[in-house]
Amino acid sequence: xxxxxxxxxxxxxxxxxxxxxxxxxxxxxxxxxxxxxxxxxxxxxxxxxxxxxxxxxxxxxxxxxxxxxxxxxxxxxxxxxxxxxxxxxxxxxxxxxxxxxxxxxxxxxxxxxxxxxxxxxxxxxxxxxxxxxxxxxxxxxxxxxxxxxxxxxxxxxxxxxxxxxxxxxxxxxxxxxxxxxxxxxxxxxxxxxxxxxxxxxxxxxxxxxxxxxxxxxxxxxxxxxxxxxxxxxxxxxxxxxxxxxxxxxxxxxxxxxxxxxxxxxxxxxxxxxxxxxxxxxxxxxxxxxxxxxxxxxxxxxxxxxxxxxxxxxxxxxxxxxxxxxxxxxxxxxxxxxxxxxxxxxxxxxxxxxxxxxxxxxxxxxxxxxxxxxxxxxxxxxxxx
Amino acid sequence: xxxxxxxxxxxxxxxxxxxxxxxxxxxxxxxxxxxxxxxxxxxxxxxxxxxxxxxxxxxxxxxxxxxxxxxxxxxxxxxxxxxxxxxxxxxxxxxxxxxxxxxxxxxxxxxxxxxxxxxxxxxxxxxxxxxxxxxxxxxxxxxxxxxx
Numbered sequence: 001x002x003x004x005x006x007x008x009x010x011x012x013x014x015x016x017x018x019x020x021x022x023x024x025x026x027x028x029x030x031x032x033x034x035x036x037x038x039x040x041x042x043x044x045x046x047x048x049x050x051x052x053x054x055x056x057x058x059x060x061x062x063x064x065x066x067x068x069x070x071x072x073x074x075x076x077x078x079x080x081x082x083x084x085x086x087x088x089x090x091x092x093x094x095x096x097x098x099x100x101x102x103x104x105x106x107x108x109x110x111x112x113x114x115x116x117x118x119x120x121x122x123x124x125x126x127x128x129x130x131x132x133x134x135x136x137x138x139x140x141x142x143x144x145x146x147x148x149x150x151x152x153x154x155x156x157x158x159x160x161x162x163x164x165x166x167x168x169x170x171x172x173x174x175x176x177x178x179x180x181x182x183x184x185x186x187x188x189x190x191x192x193x194x195x196x197x198x199x200x201x202x203x204x205x206x207x208x209x210x211x212x213x214x215x216x217x218x219x220x221x222x223x224x225x226x227x228x229x230x231x232x233x234x235x236x237x238x239x240x241x242x243x244x245x246x247x248x249x250x251x252x253x254x255x256x257x258x259x260x261x262x263x264x265x266x267x268x269x270x271x272x273x274x275x276x277x278x279x280x281x282x283x284x285x286x287x288x289x290x291x292x293x294x295x296x297x298x299x300x301x302x303x304x305x306x307x308x309x310x311x312x313x314x315x316x317x318x319x320x321x322x323x324x325x326x327x328x329x330x331x332x333x334x335x336x337x338x339x340x341x342x343x344x345x346x347x348x349x350x351x352x353x354x355x356x357x358x359x360x361x362x363x364x365x366x367x368x369x370x371x372x373x374x375x376x377x378x379x380x381x382x383x384x
Numbered sequence: 385x386x387x388x389x390x391x392x393x394x395x396x397x398x399x400x401x402x403x404x405x406x407x408x409x410x411x412x413x414x415x416x417x418x419x420x421x422x423x424x425x426x427x428x429x430x431x432x433x434x435x436x437x438x439x440x441x442x443x444x445x446x447x448x449x450x451x452x453x454x455x456x457x458x459x460x461x462x463x464x465x466x467x468x469x470x471x472x473x474x475x476x477x478x479x480x481x482x483x484x485x486x487x488x489x490x491x492x493x494x495x496x497x498x499x500x501x502x503x504x505x506x507x508x509x510x511x512x513x514x515x516x517x518x519x520x521x522x523x524x525x526x527x528x529x530x531x532x
Contacts, residue, residue, distance in 0.1 A: 020450075020451075020454065021401065021402075021451070027407065027410075028402060028451065048450065049448065049450045049451055050405075050445075051404070051492055052404060052448060052481045052490065052492050053491065053492045056486075056488050056490070057484055057486050057488065057489070059488050060486040061486040065484070069480055069484060072479070072510075074407060075408025075409070075410070075411060076408075134418075135420055138418060138419035138421075139421060141415075142415075154511070155412065155513065156408035156409075156411075156412060156511035157510055157511060365405070365406055365407040
């Protein structure tokens with residue numbers, strides 16, 4: 001009888017809650033850290049505040065309208081969403097995209113990867129407490145944002161892809177090509193300069209080396225994607241398999257340790273690779289049309305499409321009925337990376353927990369569309 | 385200009401609340417206040433994350449049902465005088481999430497910001513341009529400076 005009453009599992013009583021709206025986190029999410037002597041023993045990350053039900057309101061929209069709605073899923077990787085959504089329709093309706101449009105889409109995607117990685121690095125530096133680095137990176141990022149504004153007409157939601165090609169506004173003329181070449185030279189020089197200072201800074205290195213490390217096996221088990229997976233040493237990149245990326249030469253960067261340092265260096269080293277792809281695309285930019293308008297709407301089965309976006313694998317699928325979208329599913333990379341964030345927190349000092357979350361490049365607006373909220377019993381807690 | 389207005393004009397603290405948009409406006413505003421290019425700090429506009437020291441509340445996103453109560457609580461805890469600026473298409477009129485009509489209407493959106501808390505200035509755009517954010521905050525300033 002005594003044996004039955006014995007507590008076999010250890011109950012951790014000290015809980016440090018954060019959020020849902022908290023000054024240290026840019027996006028609203030709820031983080032519960034269960035600590036023992038300032039060491040995190042368990043972590044729980046809850047999203048759901050941003051739930052807007054994108055897939056539900058996509059139901060029954062015309063395909064073009066639904067494509068532009070997917071762009072509003074995320075303000076960081078908006079081009080990836082509209083590109084993949086157009087790819088779904090093109091795959092189902094068997095539309096050939098002109099080569100010039102493919103190249104312009106690649107240029108937009110790689111510019112977006114540049115701005116996303118620079119934002120990640122700036123945000124990471126801010127969480128580290130190194131505001132000078134963050135300011136420098138924000139300044140470099142402005143060059144990329146100006147290029148995106150020049151091509152797409154807007155700094156965030158550029159809407160470059162349409163079904164069958166790219167918008168006429170996004171065509172590249174001589175002046176724009178020259179601006180992109182100059183911008184890439186500037187970004188490469190500044191980023192390499194930053195990388196040099198970053199690696200040689202002993203204070204920063206001691207703060208990030210060996211923190212929140214994830215092994216290869218854990219990364220596989222937690223289904224980590226994107227740069228966070230490659231930082232653990234697995235060289236998996238969907239760009240190698242995509243036919244859009246076939247003409248381009250680039251290296252897949254990997255790191256070994258899987259800690260915060262590896263994750264930050266991963267993004268730094270991916271920036272020159274993206275610049276390499278943009279330069280090749282500019283050099284070999286084919287002539288010709290940018291939109292193929294000779295296609296007809298028809299009913300299709302469910303079509304699936306995967307692409308590699310700045311944070312990992314992105315999946316879109318829907319079927320078309322009478323020119324309208326049905327059964328739409330969007331799966332963003334951050335939904336699997338949330339597990340990695342929770343796992344990375346365990347065993348770290350409580351001051352490093354935020355760093356462990358940031359190392360996986362969280363984007364909770366992307367993630368929040370698919371999560372169904374049942375109830376929130378924590379509503380009584382203080383929010384600030 | 386009285387002493388109060390004089391000192392208020394030299395330390396305008398902006399707090400950003402993010403209520404379920406796409407992150408685009410959010411990053412643009414943080415960039416606008418933060419980044420060296422648009423550097424709002426040269427006009428004595430500072431970013432804060434503490435409502436108790438904020439003067440201007442910038443709200444982005446189409447307030448989802450889950451942030452409706454927290455948004456009210458944040459608004460309540462800002463000391464007078466205060467001004468609310470709604471930034472972006474979602475905050476001003478609900479954006480695509482409220483106004484797109486597929487087969488199933490959206491049920492997650494509690495409405496544009498002005499249905500929940502009083503709004504002094506609205507900044508249009510999807511996403512907002514940093515120049516517009518600056519002019520929007522400046523447009524709300526007379527409310528603060530002329531207050532008793």
